[in-house]
Amino acid sequence: MTPPDRSASPSSRIRVGTSGWRYGSWRGDFYPDGLVQRAELAYIGEHFSTVELNGSFYSLQRPKSYLRWRDAVPDHFTFAVKGSRYISHMLRLRDTTTALANFFASGVLALGPTLGPILWQLPERQEFDPDVLDAFLAGLPRSTAEAKALGSRHDARMRDRTWLEDVADRPLRYALEPRSATFDDPRLAEILNRHGVALTVADTAGRWPRFEPGDTDLVYVRLHGASELYASGYTAQELQDWAERCARWASHGAGRDVFVYFDNDARGHAPHDALALARLVGDDPGDR
Structure with missing residues (x-):
C-alpha cells in the first residue's frame, strides 16, 4: 500500500484509532502476552493518537474513571466520547436538558485537553424530525465553559459523583451518526x-446508510x-481507498480534522486495520 498524495493544510490532521480498547480477543494478539488489563489503555496511547471512549454510551461513568484514563495517555492524545444512549435512544433527543447536565457533570470535562469530539449515535428506529434535531443541537454546550455551566444543573442522582472543576475554555465539537434512511433529507445538512x-x-x-460528511471543520468516520x-x-x-x-x-x-475509528472488533481486526490506515495517512502517535 502506498500513501496517498496529501495536500491537506498543515493545521489539519487525520487521526486514526479504535472504538474502545478492552477486548479479550486482542490479548495475546494486538496486546502482547502478559500485558495486564490496567495497562491496555497506555499501550493504545503508545500506538495510536486517539481512541473512541464508548463506555459513556452505556452508562454515566465516574470522575475517577475519566481521570484515570486521562493519566494513562500522553498529553497530545485525543479521546472521542460517545454520548449517553439514555439521551439518544431513550429520550430520543427530547427534553434532554437534565440528562445533558448529568452527562457533562459525570467527569467528561476531567479529560481536559485530551477531550475531543463527542459522538451522538442514533438508533435505527429514530426517524428524521427536523424540529427535534434542531432543538437538541441548539441545547448542546459549545465550549467547555458552557458544558461546566450546564453540568452544574445536574439532578440529585449525581450528588457526590460529579467533576466540575475549572478548566481552560475550549470549543467542543460534535458528530451525529444517524442510522435511518429518513435522514437522507436536504434539511439535515442545513x-x-x-x-x-x-x-x-x-x-x-450495507446495514445502514452511508452519509457523506458535511461542511464543518470535523469529519468523523x-x-x-x-x-x-x-x-x-x-x-x-x-484501506487504500479510505x-x-x-x-x-x-x-x-x-483546520479540518478527520477522526477515524475502527469498530470491527468481533474478530480482533480493529487495531490491526487501524495501524495500517494510520501508516497510510501519516498519523504518527508521537506527533503533537
Whole structure:
C-alpha cells in the first residue's frame, strides 16, 4: 500500500484509532502476552493518537474513571466520547436538558485537553424530525465553559459523583451518526451546518446508510466492517481507498480534522486495520 498524495493544510490532521480498547480477543494478539488489563489503555496511547471512549454510551461513568484514563495517555492524545444512549435512544433527543447536565457533570470535562469530539449515535428506529434535531443541537454546550455551566444543573442522582472543576475554555465539537434512511433529507445538512455538527461517515456492510460528511471543520468516520458488520477486516485496497478519502476530506480547508475509528472488533481486526490506515495517512502517535 502506498500513501496517498496529501495536500491537506498543515493545521489539519487525520487521526486514526479504535472504538474502545478492552477486548479479550486482542490479548495475546494486538496486546502482547502478559500485558495486564490496567495497562491496555497506555499501550493504545503508545500506538495510536486517539481512541473512541464508548463506555459513556452505556452508562454515566465516574470522575475517577475519566481521570484515570486521562493519566494513562500522553498529553497530545485525543479521546472521542460517545454520548449517553439514555439521551439518544431513550429520550430520543427530547427534553434532554437534565440528562445533558448529568452527562457533562459525570467527569467528561476531567479529560481536559485530551477531550475531543463527542459522538451522538442514533438508533435505527429514530426517524428524521427536523424540529427535534434542531432543538437538541441548539441545547448542546459549545465550549467547555458552557458544558461546566450546564453540568452544574445536574439532578440529585449525581450528588457526590460529579467533576466540575475549572478548566481552560475550549470549543467542543460534535458528530451525529444517524442510522435511518429518513435522514437522507436536504434539511439535515442545513441543520447540521447551522450548529457546526459533523455528519458521521459510517461503513456498516450495507446495514445502514452511508452519509457523506458535511461542511464543518470535523469529519468523523466509523468503520464497522466492509462485508460483515463488526466482524470483517479491511483489505489492502479498501484501506487504500479510505486513506485517499481521508486525505481528500482533510484537504478541504485549514483546520479540518478527520477522526477515524475502527469498530470491527468481533474478530480482533480493529487495531490491526487501524495501524495500517494510520501508516497510510501519516498519523504518527508521537506527533503533537
